Amino acid sequence: MYTPYAIILGQCILVTPIIVSFTTSALESVDPDVRVLARTLGASGFQTDALVLREARWGVVLAVIAAFNRAFAELGVAMMLGGNIRNVTRVLTTAIALQTAMGDIPLSIALSIILLSIVMTLSIIVSLARKR
Amino acid sequence: MMSCLEARSVSKSYDGLMALDHVSLKANASRITSIVGVNGAGKTTLLKILAGLEEMNDGSILIDSNEISVDALRSHSTMVFQKSIMIGGTVYDNVAYGLRVNGVQSQHIKEKVRGALDTVNLANFEKRKARKLSSGEQQRVAIARALVIEREILLIDEPTANLDPANTTIIEEAIKSAARSRILVLSTHNLPQAKRLSHQVIHLYRGSVIEDRDVEDFFTRPRDEKTRLFVNGELQ
Numbered sequence: 177m178y179t180p181y182a183i184i185l186g187q188c189i190l191v192t193p194i195i196v197s198f199t200t201s202a203l204e205s206v207d208p209d210v211r212v213l214a215r216t217l218g219a220s221g222f223q224t225d226a227l228v229l230r231e232a233r234w235g236v237v238l239a240v241i242a243a244f245n246r247a248f249a250e251l252g253v254a255m256m257l258g259g260n261i262r263n264v265t266r267v268l269t270t271a272i273a274l275q276t277a278m279g280d281i282p283l284s285i286a287l288s289i290i291l292l293s294i295v296m297t298l299s300i301i302v303s304l305a306r307k308r
Numbered sequence: 309m310m311s312c313l314e315a316r317s318v319s320k321s322y323d324g325l326m327a328l329d330h331v332s333l334k335a336n337a338s339r340i341t342s343i344v345g346v347n348g349a350g351k352t353t354l355l356k357i358l359a360g361l362e363e364m365n366d367g368s369i370l371i372d373s374n375e376i377s378v379d380a381l382r383s384h385s386t387m388v389f390q391k392s393i394m395i396g397g398t399v400y401d402n403v404a405y406g407l408r409v410n411g412v413q414s415q416h417i418k419e420k421v422r423g424a425l426d427t428v429n430l431a432n433f434e435k436r437k438a439r440k441l442s443s444g445e446q447q448r449v450a451i452a453r454a455l456v457i458e459r460e461i462l463l464i465d466e467p468t469a470n471l472d473p474a475n476t477t478i479i480e481e482a483i484k485s486a487a488r489s490r491i492l493v494l495s496t497h498n499l500p501q502a503k504r505l506s507h508q509v510i511h512l513y514r515g516s517v518i519e520d521r522d523v524e525d526f527f528t529r530p531r532d533e534k535t536r537l538f539v540n541g542e543l544q
Contacts, residue, residue, distance in 0.1 A: 217406035
């Protein structure tokens with residue numbers, strides 16, 4: 177408890193269902209005929225699986241981004257397991273909560289804008305990469 | 309070079325429904341064998357079995373009179389599907405995929421891909437996104453992708469269904485050229501196409517072979533009444 181590792185563990189547990197469900201959905205959305213195609217072109221079982229995963233790659237990326245955004249904006253886990261200790265377990269969300277509680281609204285808004293900017297920049301980069 | 313692909317008494321059923329009932333046929337190299345029949349006759353199922361993509365319930369497949377396992381069959385054959393399946397990426401990625409997974413060295417891949425694309429009149433299409441091509445162009449990519457891996461047996465399922473005459477002509481020329489050096493089995497319900505391309509025509513009706521003749525005899529002197537009706541466009 178109250179270590180960065182505790183936060184990491186808590187966030188991992190939090191985002192695992194998101195990653196699993198998004199990734200499963202992405203894999204299921206790949207045309208089943210892609211498997212048949214790979215087999216008839218001489219792919220092994222492993223190469224066939226790799227092709228299906230490649231076809232689902234943007235769904236997997238989306239899963240990772242959704243999980244990152246969820247974890248990055250999470251307050252409860254960071255506060256409960258990290259304890260918001262300065263220079264040890266203080267993260268953006270716990271800092272925002274602290275500044276708000278202390279009444280330093282301008283600083284908490286500034287930190288919120290930084291948090292939102294990081295999340296949005298990442299999403300825009302992925303979106304642009306997907307369109308290329 | 310392999311000279312003969314043979315199916316002996318092949319049967320296949322799905323949930324108790326007989327898709328193929330003791331089908332036997334022989335397809336020889338350097339000749340085009342067409343399997344014709346109405347929708348649901350079992351043509352695609354038969355091709356998938358000949359390509360080693362489906363297990364049969366009964367019967368055997370032989371190459372040059374030697375029985376062959378499904379895995380070995382798959383390593384000697386490839387199939388082009390009615391619905392052209394493009395994998396994500398460029399035309400080059402699609403055509404090169406089979407070469408890559410078969411361990412062809414990268415310096416040879418480029419020239420082989422170019423050669424295959426030339427065969428289907430798609431030179432300069434290498435960098436185009438495969439999924440953004442027209443259906444006719446996608447089918448030509450699928451043919452090139454199958455040709456480039458140089459398998460001894462090529463199975464093609466309804467290659468020109470719903471395609472315009474220009475694409476049909478290009479694909480038919482590619483098929484004729486491919487047949488010179490391999491065993492080629494084509495499934496179609498396009499009788500003029502079967503007549504144009506084939507040396508041997510097999511009529512599949514409700515999962516059974518009811519006629520297996522040279523193309524000339526098939527269209528002029530069919531033995532089976534159902535074949536006569538089919539040729540005249542009267543078979544339901």
